[in-house]
Amino acid sequence: MKDVRFSRLKSFFVTVLLGAGAVALRAAPPEERPLVFPLPQEIERVGEDFPLTEDAAILVPEHPAAEDLDLARFLTAELSDRYQVAVPVKRAARLPADGPVIVMGSIDNRLVRQYCREDGIAVDAATPGPEGYVLHVSAQRIVIAGSDDRGAFYGLQSLRQLIYRTADGLRVRGVRIRDWPHKKFRGIRLYLPGRENLTFFRRFLRNFMALYKYNKVIIEVNAAMRLDRHPELNAGWIDFANSLNYTRRSRARGPGMQAQDSAHHDTADGRVLEKKEVASLVDYARSLYIDVIPEIPTLTHSYYLLTRHRELAEIPNAEWPDTYCTRHPKTYDLVFDVF
Template sequence: MTSVKNGRFCKTGAALRFRPGTPLISGSVPPLFSTLAEKLGCQAPLSFAQEPEEAFHARVRNCFPEAETASPEGYLLTADNEGIRIFSRSEAGLFYGLQTLLDRVAEDGLCELELYETPVAPERGLKLYLPPPTPEGFAEFRKIIDLAAQCKYNFIMLELGGAMEYRSHPEINEGWIEYASVMNEYPGKTLDIQNRFPWRKNSIHTENGGGRVLTQGQLSELAAYCRERYLEVVPEMPSLSHSDYLLTRHRELAERRDDPFPDTCCPSNPEYHRLLFDLLDEVIALLKPRRINIGHDEYYSIGLCPQCKGKSIRELYARDINEIAEYLRSRNVGTIMWGEKLLDSHWRDGTPIGGAACPAGKNMEALPATFPAIDAVDPSVEIFHWYWGVDRHLEENFAARGMNYCFANFNAPAFKDWSGRISAPHARGVCISNWGQTSLRTLQRNGVLYDLAYSSFLLWNPCFGSEDYPDIDRLTFRRLYRLGEPEKQDDMQVLTLCHTVQTDLRFQYFFDGFLLDEKQYYLGDHVFRSGDGAEYRFPVIFGSNISNTTTDPARKDAPDSIKDAYEFDSQYQEISFETFPERDKESRMWYYCRYLLPASCASLEYLRFEPVNALVPQVQVKSFRLGSDLPRQTPE
């Protein structure tokens, strides 16, 4: 049997039966493989074989004569009554094959199978801030990394900024802690600061590291955890712009001398590069990266200081990029940058943005054009192209100059013409971003977990395109709901409840100093009574395990939108992972969610919903049951 959801090269057959227990593993693989394989829960023989290119090519072609095997990340997965076998040219490919095996068994059970998969794009990434340096922060980080690995991503971009320990310049860390404390005084203060002055300012990232500093030892351990899961670590070191962390203790390097919170360095001051290169040397020595993102986005304070005034904007911007790229090249490190300031871009209504010249507005100074610098920038610099939703043709500016680009701040459901654009010669892949606190629940509420899972279907299944939103959306919710299942505990069992509510609460993105506080979204408790008379209370948290009855799952192509992208209800995506939505015949949305209760509880009676206060509307309950399985409804 074949189906769209299975991909182009897949054959499935009858169900397989093996004794319960631990898989019998053969092949030279790291211990992590054995740990993960235990989730299969059966004594199936499981073999891993890393093969030379020609041998792997021949093996795949024997099963699927039309298959291409160019990528070393591709794998062949077969299963029959004799056992399960995974083949690949690389250890990473074997790891991806194992992740697919676990995913398929959890969804459909173990069956006869021949499956060949290779990634649609070589770069598949997630951008994060560093977590707070606490046991809880590190645990959250590891959960997020595990999810990225389960979805077969291959790089993690970590913004370092002032949140990494710098032994050559401890004043950077001292300034960062003080600056973050000021900016995190109350929710939204960073936005207040951004909007306080008659000039444009950079967004402020004081959620990074929880406003604290990770030691080099702590960061090294997190990087090792990523690499063990075949995730390349790409450091992001904002420079030129977003340089507030450099300037708290080095105001003499600021471009705008009258800014009490400067965020942009003077590119003509050689001391700026000396400082930056000292920090880059520490990053390279610690993490040994293949490439580094040097930022350079949202460059607003331009040509203002005595050293820069009157100079060519094109040369100021391009020279700074090239000087840093050349320094990194001398260290055998590649360069990435955010690319919008190299584009002469406009919204559909003609409003200039990015690298286009912007006229002065009410209480806002004009911005000179920076896009001419694109012709002077080293073409080996990879562009993180995050203006893909402004105009789908903008990436052609990079391709015409031989520059590779990655669709960044990627939002797959909004992206138009996926198949055509990702197959363009200079398109390298995607990077999804979370611009809020590095916690699993924040990523859920920001829709990042949804993006992560949704994009993985596009990135590994060439049969899917932008037009397949309804099918991929349903698959995404099923995968995330399964991955979000509470960990099994011998003394606990799962209660699944289906409920809904109608409130006036709306979606909020948690970033720029707005941290998620679930107490603000707490509606009340479901109250149950067990057969022995004990009462159990389960919290109802809007946006986390319930949402509005009127939430709309439809995606729209609005002709009057200023964006060249699809639009959708973000409130629908924020509840993924924790809940599974289902629409009834009257178009009301219901939400399955799960709670843990003692395994000794054999019967339950639903008593009531108890709101936190009189203003909370009534939560409706449709059903509840012990267990966590969903009906098997996947598109064919």
């Protein structure tokens, strides 16, 4: 059953990728592919590319903010782990006259402010605006100036997409970008992953959702997280998932053999995660500026509530009841206690 659960999870993520258009982008001829996706509000190809070698340095102020260090560590890890290029992080009081250097941060970063002041670039909380950034890449400098910390982070995600490999090593395409979101809410809906897929889920958050600047993930939970006051729901959830997996079904049948609501029993691969595992996943998403919205099904798709509480079901004699009775006095005691 392990292989079946993993196959379903993998198929779901492929569907997400198709829906987002990433596959279509890769299939397009190189000359038709955007340099950055989603396409920035303003982008111009300019000058020479930046040679990304170990002679470069990522500069942070002498007394860097935690957000500045987070950006520097993110890029250092990306270059080391993906490209095996070690670019050091150094502290500086001022931007040097020449490079090669990389500077990233919000407009609160003094090195970023110096660059914007000297080059006459307008960046503040209102320009380009919330989650907005400016990214300039030349032969000697890469500068990301965010209107806020989220904007600086999204500028880094655009930078990740501009890196390419040549026979002579890594380079970053020379560009001038001014960007802000097309939409405030940019989200994907997913199931809570199973324990064996937590590492894969984290990679998906970092290398797809963050890379393409999604800022919301809706995660369906059901009874797939430990419910301390309702262990019967966790136990019933595993019974329910086993029943459907062992009979190779995607949904249960009602008393008249009618198809009921889809089961969503793939949530956490039909098993239960501990609260600390879910909390760790939420913390990691937040570190990528992705807000987690938990989804707890109510009324319909409520199998997880009713596996051990048939007395609350609209149709108690169903194989696996999917809808609770809205008029039962104890229904909402259970629903709100789970919330």
